[in-house]
Amino acid sequence: MIGTVVMQLSTPLSTFRLELKRNITVIKDEGATGKSCLCALIERYRNTRGTPEGKDIQYTATHNVQPRLLTRGVWNDGDYKHWMQPMILFIDESWHIAETTEFEQFVRNSPHYFVIISRNLSKLRGLTFSVNSIMALTGDKSKYLIPWSESATCINSGVIQHTGDLWYKTRLPVKPNKVITEDSGAGYQFFHTLCGDDCVPSGDFENGKPTGGKNKVLARVDELLKDSRNFVLAFADGAAFGGELEYMLVQNLMHSNVAYYLYESFEWLLLQTPKVYRSSKSAREAITNPVVDSTCYFTWERYFTAVLQEVTKKEHGYHYNKLKIPQGYLQQINMTYLLSLLHHVSFEYWQKPVLSTTVLQHNKEEKDAFAQCTFEYCALQDCVKAFRKNASKLWFCSGILKMSDKKLHGYWFYNPHKHICYLWNRELVKHVKSCSGKRVLKSEALQIITRNIKQ
Amino acid sequence: MLYIDFCGTKTEAFGHPDFRFEFYVKPEWFDDPIVKQMVKDIDGATVHSAYAIEHPVFKAINYNMLSSTCRNLILAYKMNDIAIDATYCGDKAGEWLIKLGAMKKKLTIVLGYVLLFPHDFTAVIVNDGRYINTLHEYYAAAKTFIYET
Numbered sequence: 267m268i269g270t271v272v273m274q275l276s277t278p279l280s281t282f283r284l285e286l287k288r289n290i291t292v293i294k295d296e297g298a299t300g301k302s303c304l305c306a307l308i309e310r311y312r313n314t315r316g317t318p319e320g321k322d323i324q325y326t327a328t329h330n331v332q333p334r335l336l337t338r339g340v341w342n343d344g345d346y347k348h349w350m351q352p353m354i355l356f357i358d359e360s361w362h363i364a365e366t367t368e369f370e371q372f373v374r375n376s377p378h379y380f381v382i383i384s385r386n387l388s389k390l391r392g393l394t395f396s397v398n399s400i401m402a403l404t405g406d407k408s409k410y411l412i413p414w415s416e417s418a419t420c421i422n423s424g425v426i427q428h429t430g431d432l433w434y435k436t437r438l439p440v441k442p443n444k445v446i447t448e449d450s451g452a453g454y455q456f457f458h459t460l461c462g463d464d465c466v467p468s469g470d471f472e473n474g475k476p477t478g479g480k481n482k483v484l485a486r487v488d489e490l491l492k493d494s495r496n497f498v499l500a501f502a503d504g505a506a507f508g509g510e511l512e513y514m515l516v517q518n519l520m521h522s523n524v525a526y527y528l529y530e531s532f533e534w535l536l537l538q539t540p541k542v543y544r545s546s547k548s549a550r551e552a553i554t555n556p557v558v559d560s561t562c563y564f565t566w567e568r569y570f571t572a573v574l575q576e577v578t579k580k581e582h583g584y585h586y587n588k589l590k591i592p593q594g595y596l597q598q599i600n601m602t603y604l605l606s607l608l609h610h611v612s613f614e615y616w617q618k619p620v621l622s623t624t625v626l627q628h629n630k631e632e633k634d635a636f637a638q639c640t641f642e643y644c645a646l647q648d649c650v651k652a653f654r655k656n657a658s659k660l661w662f663c664s665g666i667l668k669m670s671d672k673k674l675h676g677y678w679f680y681n682p683h684k685h686i687c688y689l690w691n692r693e694l695v696k697h698v699k700s701c702s703g704k705r706v707l708k709s710e711a712l713q714i715i716t717r718n719i720k721q
Numbered sequence: 722m723l724y725i726d727f728c729g730t731k732t733e734a735f736g737h738p739d740f741r742f743e744f745y746v747k748p749e750w751f752d753d754p755i756v757k758q759m760v761k762d763i764d765g766a767t768v769h770s771a772y773a774i775e776h777p778v779f780k781a782i783n784y785n786m787l788s789s790t791c792r793n794l795i796l797a798y799k800m801n802d803i804a805i806d807a808t809y810c811g812d813k814a815g816e817w818l819i820k821l822g823a824m825k826k827k828l829t830i831v832l833g834y835v836l837l838f839p840h841d842f843t844a845v846i847v848n849d850g851r852y853i854n855t856l857h858e859y860y861a862a863a864k865t866f867i868y869e870t
Binding site for chain 2: 279295299300302359360385389406407484512520
């Protein structure tokens with residue numbers, strides 16, 4: 267299976283239009299949405315195709331991929347083993363096929379698209395599929411798939427909210443004081459640099475191999491939730507977290523102090539580091555329009571890792587290893603940028619200045635801190651020097667300072683220990699002193715700063 | 722009283738209605754106003770008789786074409802000696818399961834996932850015999866018997 271497939275099955279009474287982006291799509295929704303009817307229609311289409319009786323059922327699909335039911339009978343006969351052409355295989359929960367280990371093996375490296383109709387995700391935990399591939403069927407006469415998190419059940423019950431990759435129950439931004447990473451290698455090292463001992467991996471290393479994993483993340487979250495003072499944010503690879511979604515929901519139903527950030531994979535995040543993203547076309551394509559061959563990459567997580575390894579080897583001359591993060595990603599400027607991509611998460615518990623320009627607009631405490639801050643002028647070159655010397659102590663800030671009808675662009679370094687801002691614009695110093703703490707808006711600071719540093 | 726057996730460890734469930742409903746259903750069930758209301762709430766269809774149901778999408782249908790959620794609820798209401806597999810019921814069934822639990826002396830359901838009930842209710846968890854009265858207690862039991870075992 268390569269890329270997205272759109273299939274449409276129409277009859278005079280109804281139309282089913284399904285867009286399948288990944289090798290496995292799970293349809294989980296409330297009753298009476300038309301799942302069984304879809305299966306019945308597919309069977310009818312296959313049995314009447316090319317005959318006068320089949321004229322009322324129209325079928326179209328990208329690359330003319332044909333639909334087929336993988337029923338219990340076909341499964342028992344073993345006919346499916348001879349299906350070499352990519353097909354869209356529909357599996358209903360009542361046939362009890364998707365929960366078998368044989369099915370897991372069949373799916374692995376298979377050229378087919380699988381549409382599994384099942385509400386019982388816990389039985390599919392052996393399969394590896396994305397949280398973004400759990401869908402609900404919706405619509406009256408014209409039916410289509412929407413993400414399950416946008417389905418009526420999910421929204422009406424208030425079970426969980428979903429913004430981008432962040433799954434949460436409380437208000438935004440999420441402000442954790444404990445972080446759990448699924449990954450015991452690079453991902454853990456990245457967040458450990460920021461959060462120190464407040465960051466724990468889902469598992470340790472045994473004989474040089476990480477023992478963590480998606481199911482251990484949830485158990486680790488449960489442990490931390492025993493202390494009600496903790497607000498736990500778990501980072502896991504959404505590309506393989508689908509089977510754990512229900513357990514995650516139960517945690518969210520029982521506790522309000524937990525949130526999950528389910529990015530595609532940690533490598534997906536690293537691919538967006540400015541240096542990597544700008545230098546490679548394949549990195550940009552992987553992020554903006556991933557075309558994944560499921561026979562090579564069982565999940566998107568593996569695809570992003572492979573792309574990152576290829577890009578770093580070709581463009582930067584080193585081999586990316588999942589077990590140890592290269593130091594370059596831990597540089598302040600890269601970390602600041604990557605953390606800014608994790609939308610709606612505030613890391614102020616560990617690192618206030620990272621979000622200082624944003625926080626200044628909302629947070630009274632931060633405004634007050636800024637108002638009390640001393641502003642000193644220093645030449646750009648000296649700023650750069652100071653940054654290089656004290657990379658871990660000084661933080662970049664940037665913004666547009668708004669004073670009545672006047673707008674001033676400015677970049678500054680903030681030293682959280684000394685409460686001093688170093689600025690390299692004399693006029694700005696003057697204005698900041700007269701209006702500090704009033705209104706500071708965020709701008710696309712980092713790229714400009716990076717440019718200045720290079721100069 | 723509603724009895725919930727998570728993952729069917731102690732109860733044998735009736736199975737998917739696609740394969741068994743038609744062998745047990747009786748046409749006169751569809752004259753019952755409660756069944757009519759169930760079909761209306763779940764499928765949005767109007768029952769005239771067992772063989773004439775007016776469906777919003779498929780027009781005229783018979784009882785076999787009702788959704789699995791709907792057929793499961795009808796079995797739960799009309800049959801006393803079976804445990805329905807509510808894993809094949811969607812979240813729309815929650816309200817009706819609570820109602821039927823209150824109406825019947827014993828209604829056993831098997832659940833393989835966390836069906837989202839709309840409000841607090843009373844039930845017995847068959848797995849360990851505990852009584853639950855709130856949604857929070859239901860989630861805690863589900864977590865223990867579905868995901869932690």
